[in-house]
Amino acid sequence: MSGLTIRNKFLSFVVCIGLLVIAFNLYQLHLMRCQLVGEYYKGRYSGSVVDDMSEKRMKKPPVVWIHGNKKGILDQVRIVFEKLGFAVSSGETDWDVFWAFEYPFVGNMSRPMIQLKPHQMVNHFPGTVYITNKASLSFVHKDYVPKTFIMPRHKKELLQYAAEYPDKRWIKKNIFHRGIKIIELNELELTSEKYIVQEFVDNPLLIEGRKFDIGVYTVLTSLSPLRVYIINDEHSIRFCLNTYHPFDPLDVDKYVIKENYIPIWKNPPFHDYYNNRKFSIKESFSRYMTSQGENVSTMWSDIHEMIREVFLMHQTNMMAMGTNFNFSRNCFELYRFDFIMDDQMKVHLIKVNFSPSLFTGHFKDDKRLYQHVVYNVLRVSRVASMVDNHFHNSDDDTNNMISADRDVMVFSDWCSDCHQCETIKCMLCKQCLNSQQLVEIKDAYLEHYNRGGCKRIFPPELNQIDALNWTPESDIYELGKYSDENRLIFVWFIGMCRKDVTFCS
Incomplete structure (x- = not known):
């Protein structure tokens, strides 16, 4: 019995060796065939067919240069580009899309902006500061923008207006940095440093006793002619950490939405809509407001009209800033317009955010929102094209x-x-x-x-x-x-x- 077992093992070993030899020979024949076919086409077409096929196989992916990703603030941007097949670069050469956290049209960063190639895209427009600088709201004389004054330049006008409306509260804002607090007008300082004094909306609409804001992600795809979009299927809704009443001006967490705000999924009225029914943030908010008897259609319509007016108001100044740069179709931009509502359902525009936060360091659940926003920005701006690697393969047939x-x-x-x-x-x-x-x-x-x-x-x-x-x-x-x-x-x-x-x- 043991002899038969040894013989069977030996036969199995010989069969395995034979199969390996056959497989190796077949592979060698395949390589020889490929070589002969390649030489045939090379001889017949002078190398053009083989070279073109090789070039297509070796085609480089489009490149995005992401600038200013300190502490991972643009990590979600990077992830979306990588999912779209982009190679991520941190250098200044050979790029197709430039996504910067800072304004790229001043200082050393302006050099590559002046020499843009036709296919290169940048995520900011020259002159966008006309919309996003807090001081710009002082020039928007609309009833949906709280009265805004630049100090010390407008101190006389502020004091005159405050004398007419002595019951109003005022907040102080730094023009370029965070920092908001309610002040008494006798605390105003006449210094060379600019800051903003803005009328405080002291009757905000409250949900669960908390003040909240509505962030609408907005995309500018063309300045002249003007074309503006919003990410319509998703918004940002953020709640203050502390309840509004009893009001205390020294407790800024009652009226200022900070980075560690309360997200909608942690606010009880929205648990069923957002966590169970899987509605979006925007739809969860709309369903709740409708359940309270409010007309959300009018609210959204008012918000859209405000966004439209802001861009039309500043279009000419932004275009003038762009004359220093020789391009017209290379830019797109993402903004976040922040609104609050008062207890009469009136919408107020509070600020427009330059490079709105896409950082998930405080709330990991924001990842889906931010990736969704970036993806739709890249879609509508034609950066994420339906045509593979369209940056380097544009021709008349493809365009038509x-x-x-x-x-x-x-x-x-x-x-x-x-x-x-x-x-x-x-x-x-x-x-x-x-x-x-x-x-x-x-x-x-x-x-x-x-x-x-x-x-x-x-x-x-x-x-x-x-x-x-x-x-x-x-x-x-x-x-x-x-x-x-x-x-x-x-x-x-x-x-x-x-x-x-x-x-x-």
């Missing part, structure tokens, strides 16, 4: 596949017999569009199809029936108040809305 001239033509009934390009009816006809206008329209077309969870804020939302009935002679949209560039893109969206209802909003 994505957005050809015929995809963006509107008002065919008017353009069939149009000879006066200066009229609104004709300005979007093919023969009347210059090359730059055609490029801008195609960008808007691609933004629409890449927008993901974004909603267009400017040009504003349209009603298709109104768009179908619109004519330049009965201008329900008041187009005359807009610049030529803004009017053209507005009219184009009207034309697209008439053809396709998805372009209405």
